[in-house]
Structures are given as C-alpha cells and as structure tokens.
Amino acid sequence: MIASIQTNSKKYKIDLTKPIDISIPLRGSHTNVSAWYVEPPKMEPVKDEDGFSARVSEGAAFNFNNISFNPHAHGTHTECVGYLTRDFNSVNDSLKQFFFLAEVITVAVEKCEDDFVISKKQIQFALGNKKRKAVIIRTIPNTLEKLNKDYAHSNPPYLMEDAAIYLREKGVEHLLVDLPSLDKEKDGGELLAHHAFWNTKGSVRKQATITELIYVQNFIQDGTYFLNLQIAPFENDATPSKPMLYEVITS
C-alpha cells in the first residue's frame, strides 16, 4: 500500500504496510520502564464484594481490567505545554495533525561535569540545514535496557537549553527523545529545555509537543522518515502515545 506525499514542494513515497514502531509497550508489571519514583503500572481485573474476579481464567465470561499508571513515568508519552502551565492545556487539543516529515538522528551524549548532555552543536551537526516538522533523537548507548529501566535517581542524560532553543528556532514542532525527560532529573523545577522548546516566556507554542521514553531500535538508520504520531485521547497534559515511522522509498 504505497502512499505518495507532497510536502515542502517535494514528493515522497512511503509504504503504509511497513510501519516501524518506536513506542515502548506499557505493561502492568515491575518490569515496565519507570521514572519519577512512582509504583509500577497496575492492570487488574475488577473484583466484586463476593471475591468474583473479571478474568476468563478465573471463571468469568470476559476479561475486564482496571488500569492505573502515570503517563509521564510509565512509557512512551506525548505532552503539550499544559505540563508546565497553571491553566489547563490538553495534549488532545494541541495535537491535531498526525503525519510529519521527520528526521531520526543519533547522538552520543557528552559528559558535562557530573552529567551527560545533548548539546546544540551535536543537534546542529546532525540536522544540518534540513527542515523538519519532527525530530527523533536516539541516544547512544542504545541498549534494550531502555525498555524496562527504572530511571529514578539515575540522573539520565538531558538536552541543553540552547539545543532546545535551536530546535524551536528551526521550526521543529514535535520533538521525540528516548529519555525520561528533556531536562535534568533534579533541576529544582527549572525544566529549561521544556520551557525553551514551548517558548513559555514568549509566544507560547501550544501546538508543539514533546514525546519522551521512545525506543528507536538499532536496525533503524538515521535519516528522513514520515512520522505518524498517534496518541490516546486523554484530556490531560500528557498521554500515552504510539509514534510510528515510515521509511521514504527512494527508488
């Protein structure tokens, strides 16, 4: 199923039967990826007072689970500026288009005092003069640990503020990273890269989104793709999401 797409006055072709999933599955188990000091997600059958459990393997006619989780902490999620604002802003209102010309870039995080960071220079080098609505950052090392790590108190790598400003000024509207946050785990609430990307101190970019805790498998090469950014329709600042890539057909 080949689709022809015209954007930036260029024509591209993609094969809709070959999506590449860059989301992390969310499980009700302690093996689920985790951050921000919360308990693992729960997926449990509804029970009644008589001890009846809505699970087919326990005699019920159907499976009927309650689920509790935190979108920021438990897997691939997409957030809007509502993450930082006093007023309510829903990502379900912010994100109204779902296909974007995207660039996958790989960055080896740099040591900066006690931290590991992604610098403006690295992003600049990787993107060159490419104009993209979405940028997907894969950090290396890129091990399978990213699928089930508990990031609490691990001081994960983060994006420098000037790198976020650079992406904003380049017109990137959707930024995806394989880290639990754009910002330093313990930064006293500064969240510099988030604020810079959404331009909260200027003309706020309400349509811009940040997606965290993706996983870009090693077989996926750096380069140009179409991104299909799908979210669950929660009216909340953040929601679980399923970003999918489509390779551009070159021949």
Ligand SMILES: N[C@@H](CC(=O)c1ccccc1NC=O)C(=O)O
């Ligand atoms: N870097 C922030 C902490 C932070 O981002 C955070 C802390 C607890 C629970 C969730 C957090 N962020 C979630 O996306 C700070 O140090 O204030």
